[in-house]
Each structure stands twice: as structure tokens, then as C-alpha cells.
Amino acid sequence: xxxxxxxxxxxxxxxxxxxxxxxxxxxxxxxxxxxxxxxxxxxxxxxxxxxxxxxxxxxxxxxxxxxxxxxxxxxxxxxxxxxxxxxxxxxxxxxxxxxxxxxxxxxxxxxxxxxxxxxxxxxxxxxxxxxxxxxxxxxxxxxxxxxxxxxxxxxxxxxxx
Numbered sequence: 001x002x003x004x005x006x007x008x009x010x011x012x013x014x015x016x017x018x019x020x021x022x023x024x025x026x027x028x029x030x031x032x033x034x035x036x037x038x039x040x041x042x043x044x045x046x047x048x049x050x051x052x053x054x055x056x057x058x059x060x061x062x063x064x065x066x067x068x069x070x071x072x073x074x075x076x077x078x079x080x081x082x083x084x085x086x087x088x089x090x091x092x093x094x095x096x097x098x099x100x101x102x103x104x105x106x107x108x109x110x111x112x113x114x115x116x117x118x119x120x121x122x123x124x125x126x127x128x129x130x131x132x133x134x135x136x137x138x139x140x141x142x143x144x145x146x147x148x149x150x151x152x153x154x155x156x157x158x159x160x161x
Contacts (some may be wrong), residue, residue: 007145007156020155025089025146028082029055032089033114035062038079039071039095047071053080054110059141060091061098061107063119063126065134072097078139086149093159095137099125104136 004019032055038048053062060080072078072095080091098104101121108119108126118129127133140159147154 002141002144002157002159004155004157007154009151009154018153020146020148020153022157025144025155025157026055028084028087028089028146029060029091032082034083035060036081036083037062037064037068038081039068040075040077041067041071042074050083052111052115054107054114056106056110059093060139061111061136062139063134063136065132069135072137080139088145088147090145091139091141092143092145093139093141095139097125098136098138099123107136107138 002022004022006019033052034050035053036048036050038046041047047067049064049066049068051062051064053060055061076094076096078093078095080093082089098107099121104121104126108121111117111119119126120128122133125133125135141157142159144157144159145155146157
């Protein structure tokens with residue numbers, strides 16, 4: 001279970017008050033359909049893209065054929081956030097490239113069930129029946145931020161490496 005604390009908001013610690021339970025953020029991470037990833041190009045420019053993915057115990061799993069794969073090879077630091085600007089969940093961590101049918105098994109099963117897709121492990125990541133393929137990643141969270149529309153309980157969860 002991650003440690004919860006008040007985050008720095010707008011340059012100052014959030015006011016004292018209740019913290020959101022980790023289950024609040026995890027429910028939203030599991031239920032989300034679309035996620036935005038933010039990576040950094042080797043030259044330092046930001047790169048954001050929506051992706052499909054699944055939240056499994058301990059991390060966010062996704063695949064992409066976009067420019068992000070080149071960015072993550074050079075700089076594996078990544079932010080993942082949900083679409084809502086009201087019920088916010090932001091994950092910051094490191095994207096680890098994952099291969100092999102055994103390691104990708106749960107991800108592929110959950111992804112296919114969630115999106116009605118036919119993804120399968122491939123030699124270098126995942127592929128579907130159309131021939132589209134790409135690397136697969138697991139984002140191990142370092143910190144996760146969350147807050148509700150009224151921002152009464154902004155919370156920062158810290159994870160151990």
C-alpha cells in the first residue's frame with residue numbers, strides 16, 4: 001500500500017484535511033478507457049499521446065507504435081493521466097519495456113477483454129490480427145497524485161522502488 005500525504009499545490013502544501021484512500025485512485029485507473037502518456041523526446045521536447053491500457057496490481061500496462069517508443073528508449077521517465085480534469089489521477093514513474101508471452105499474459109487477457117481486441121504477445125512486444133504491432137510497457141509508479149472536483153482532499157501517494 002503506498003504512503004499518502006498532502007501534495008504541494010500551487011507552490012504551497014495543500015491545506016490540512018482528509019486524504020483520499022488509495023482505492024479511490026486505483027478504481028479510476030482500472031475503470032478508465034483512455035489514458036494520456038507524456039514522454040520526453042531525446043532533445044527535451046515533450047510528447048503527449050492518448051493510449052489504451054490496463055492498470056494491473058502495481059502498474060500501468062500499455063503498448064504503442066507512436067513516437068513514444070523512441071522517446072522511452074532514450075528517456076524512460078513517463079507521466080500517465082486520465083482524461084478527467086475534475087477527478088484527477090496522475091501517475092509518474094518509469095516505463096519498462098516488457099516482452100515474452102509469460103510476462104505479457106495477464107496484460108493481454110485484460111486488454112482484450114476491456115477493449116474487445118485480439119492482441120497477442122509477439123517476439124518484440126504485442127501484435128493484433130491486422131498486423132499492427134508495437135512494444136509493450138509497464139509503468140511502475142513512483143508517485144501518484146489525485147484530487148476530486150472541489151479539491152478538498154488532494155493526495156500524493158508515494159511508492160517504494
